[in-house]
Amino acid sequence: xxxxxxxxxxxxxSRKQRTTRDGHTMGTISKALSLxxxxxxxxxxxxxxxxxxxxxxxKATVHRHLRELEASGYLEQNDRTKKYRLGAxxxxxxxxxxxxxxxxxxxxxxxxxxxxxxRELVHASLIHSHAKSxxxxxxxxRDYGKNGTRVYFSEAEILPVHATASGLxxxxxxxxxxLETTLTNxxxxxTDATVVDKDALIDMVSATRRRGFSQTxxxxxxxxxxxxxxxxxxxxxxxxxxxxxxxxxRMNKKAKSRFVTALWQTAQAISMELGGSVPGHVRQIWxxxx
Amino acid sequence: xxxxxxxxxxxxxSRKQRTTRDGHTMGTISKALSLxxxxxxxxxxxxxxxxxxxxxxxKATVHRHLRELEASGYLEQNDRTKKYRLGAxxxxxxxxxxxxxxxxxxxxxxxxxxxxxxRELVHASLIHSHAKSxxxxxxxxRDYGKNGTRVYFSEAEILPVHATASGLxxxxxxxxxxLETTLTNxxxxxTDATVVDKDALIDMVSATRRRGFSQTxxxxxxxxxxxxxxxxxxxxxxxxxxxxxxxxxRMNKKAKSRFVTALWQTAQAISMELGGSVPGHVRQIWxxxx
DNA sequence: TGAATAGGTTCATTATTTGAACCATATATA
DNA sequence: TATATATGGTTCAAATAATGAACCTATTCA
Numbered sequence: 001x002x003x004x005x006x007x008x009x010x011x012x013x014s015r016k017q018r019t020t021r022d023g024h025t026m027g028t029i030s031k032a033l034s035l036x037x038x039x040x041x042x043x044x045x046x047x048x049x050x051x052x053x054x055x056x057x058x059k060a061t062v063h064r065h066l067r068e069l070e071a072s073g074y075l076e077q078n079d080r081t082k083k084y085r086l087g088a089x090x091x092x093x094x095x096x097x098x099x100x101x102x103x104x105x106x107x108x109x110x111x112x113x114x115x116x117x118x119r120e121l122v123h124a125s126l127i128h129s130h131a132k133s134x135x136x137x138x139x140x141x142r143d144y145g146k147n148g149t150r151v152y153f154s155e156a157e158i159l160p161v162h163a164t165a166s167g168l169x170x171x172x173x174x175x176x177x178x179l180e181t182t183l184t185n186x187x188x189x190x191t192d193a194t195v196v197d198k199d200a201l202i203d204m205v206s207a208t209r210r211r212g213f214s215q216t217x218x219x220x221x222x223x224x225x226x227x228x229x230x231x232x233x234x235x236x237x238x239x240x241x242x243x244x245x246x247x248x249x250r251m252n253k254k255a256k257s258r259f260v261t262a263l264w265q266t267a268q269a270i271s272m273e274l275g276g277s278v279p280g281h282v283r284q285i286w287x288x289x290x
Numbered sequence: 291x292x293x294x295x296x297x298x299x300x301x302x303x304s305r306k307q308r309t310t311r312d313g314h315t316m317g318t319i320s321k322a323l324s325l326x327x328x329x330x331x332x333x334x335x336x337x338x339x340x341x342x343x344x345x346x347x348x349k350a351t352v353h354r355h356l357r358e359l360e361a362s363g364y365l366e367q368n369d370r371t372k373k374y375r376l377g378a379x380x381x382x383x384x385x386x387x388x389x390x391x392x393x394x395x396x397x398x399x400x401x402x403x404x405x406x407x408x409r410e411l412v413h414a415s416l417i418h419s420h421a422k423s424x425x426x427x428x429x430x431x432r433d434y435g436k437n438g439t440r441v442y443f444s445e446a447e448i449l450p451v452h453a454t455a456s457g458l459x460x461x462x463x464x465x466x467x468x469l470e471t472t473l474t475n476x477x478x479x480x481t482d483a484t485v486v487d488k489d490a491l492i493d494m495v496s497a498t499r500r501r502g503f504s505q506t507x508x509x510x511x512x513x514x515x516x517x518x519x520x521x522x523x524x525x526x527x528x529x530x531x532x533x534x535x536x537x538x539x540r541m542n543k544k545a546k547s548r549f550v551t552a553l554w555q556t557a558q559a560i561s562m563e564l565g566g567s568v569p570g571h572v573r574q575i576w577x578x579x580x
Numbered sequence: 581t582g583a584a585t586a587g588g589t590t591c592a593t594t595a596t597t598t599g600a601a602c603c604a605t606a607t608a609t610a
Numbered sequence: 611t612a613t614a615t616a617t618g619g620t621t622c623a624a625a626t627a628a629t630g631a632a633c634c635t636a637t638t639c640a
Contacts, residue, residue: 028319087419093380097377156389
């Protein structure tokens with residue numbers, strides 16, 4: 001064995017196009033910010049090499065991005081382990097957002113009331129842009145169910161729009177670009193029941209619009225059924241949704257209609273409290289079905 | 291008057307160096323992220339031209355940065371007013387951070403207890419990197435004071451290290467780079483009493499280390515006095531501080547010693563609950579003075 | 581009506597990002 | 611004791627992606 005040639009080779013045509021895993025091109029800012037998305041309840045700390053593997057990007061690039069995020073307070077590095085975790089700056093931003101637009105606070109009360117009423121997991125999520133597409137970010141959840149079986153839920157988890165009831169509500173009642181961008185991306189499969197066909201998804205969205213609520217049957221997690229309705233903050237397009245999720249074994253027609261009626265009432269209340277209102281054409285569907 | 295020459299001039303030597311207001315060079319990522327810092331309780335929404343003025347950067351650049359932040363969910367644009375506000379992604383990040391490192395939750399209990407005891411404003415802040423320097427980000431505060439005069443406090447406000455008791459505790463007991471970077475920057479003046487001289491600041495830091503607590507007298511806000519002590523999460527350097535702030539009229543020697551003793555106890559409790567401990571040399575000062 | 585303000589876009593130019601190779605250190609392995 | 615492997619981190623020429631002055635468009639306001 002001999003040492004590698006210590007003469008630096010000239011830069012050949014080796015530079016890759018700046019792309020993500022899925023082939024999307026993106027700017028430096030988006031690339032750096034996407035690093036933050038790898039943190040979750042189960043992955044609270046990430047090291048440099050780990051990031052390199054997760055992102056598929058060059059180590060030097062990742063390192064520079066981590067350092068810049070750290071300098072701005074969005075990351076903190078553990079001096080001992082050298083691993084990175086989310087920094088204190090994110091706490092401040094969330095605080096400002098919640099102080100000035102207290103969506104969580106407002107939604108929380110209604111979710112709580114609803115959860116006490118239906119005795120199943122109730123959660124609310126906001127629609128937001130996320131790396132060339134859209135996702136649902138849970139902002140609160142309650143489960144006052146007294147049953148043995150419970151649906152696991154984490155506020156730190158991002159919900160895909162095409163596989164969850166929450167997301168379908170967003171696709172059907174949110175701004176058109178949500179559906180548009182979703183249809184340009186590959187639909188990831190989570191279970192056997194996940195709809196990954198685009199035409200099938202369009203049909204589900206149409207059905208959701210007709211019904212006035214969305215429903216999924218084990219399309220994201222096995223054994224979990226869910227129904228959801230949109231809420232409105234401003235304008236004629238939904239900004240979030242409330243959902244009820246429960247074990248498939250407890251879902252039936254009667255229960256579903258009870259859930260949907262309760263969701264409609266809650267969504268109307270939330271929309272009002274957020275300073276918005278359910279648009280006429282949606283309200284009509286809700287009224288005539290209730 | 292005639293129309294401007296419609297022939298595009300070649301790019302002359304007009305391109306500035308990438309700098310901030312204060313003359314620091316910074317990368318694209320830091321520049322983009324710094325946009326988020328302009329949001330606060332009193333400035334919840336900002337338009338493009340407003341950003342241009344605030345940052346002193348070119349409109350096209352700002353616009354691109356805003357769009358990238360929006361695409362990642364860190365900003366949302368109001369379709370009607372075109373103004374930008376903090377996006378839902380920041381809520382998720384804060385949620386993950388707090389779920390996995392529940393500093394706020396842990397500190398909150400102790401702050402609450404202390405606030406009930408001293409009946410003055412108590413607040414806790416975390417030290418973090420922020421655009422080539424360090425700042426204190428409040429994470430919780432309580433005021434059970436029954437007095438007519440109260441100190442105003444906002445969790446959304448960033449505290450400077452050189453002008454607040456919280457910050458002085460960080461300078462004295464945090465990682466050395468806090469003091470180092472602070473001394474390389476210009477010290478902003480907030481009141482007549484603000485220490486803007488670097489040697490004077492070094493003296494204050496030394497005094498703080500000797501005393502085992504920091505104190506300020508109207509150096510950040512007129513009529514407000516404050517004392518603070520550090521807490522430790524990991525290692526021998528402070529990661530945050532707890533402070534008591536009150537109207538100058540109510541501050542006196544006896545009150546101060548009462549506050550400091552209470553702060554020391556609380557800081558020890560917090561440090562322990564955070565999985566850290568007050569380093570020996572600091573604990574000795576606290577013990578011998580108490 | 582037209583001046584002012586706002587949001588947003590274009591494209592030649594170049595400053596900034598990029599990545600293969602490199603180093604340093606720590607731990608594991610033969 | 612060598613040596614292999616893993617980690618975090620750095621370098622610098624090359625190449626790309628960020629930049630900004632001018633430009634466009636829509637609204638507001640006098």
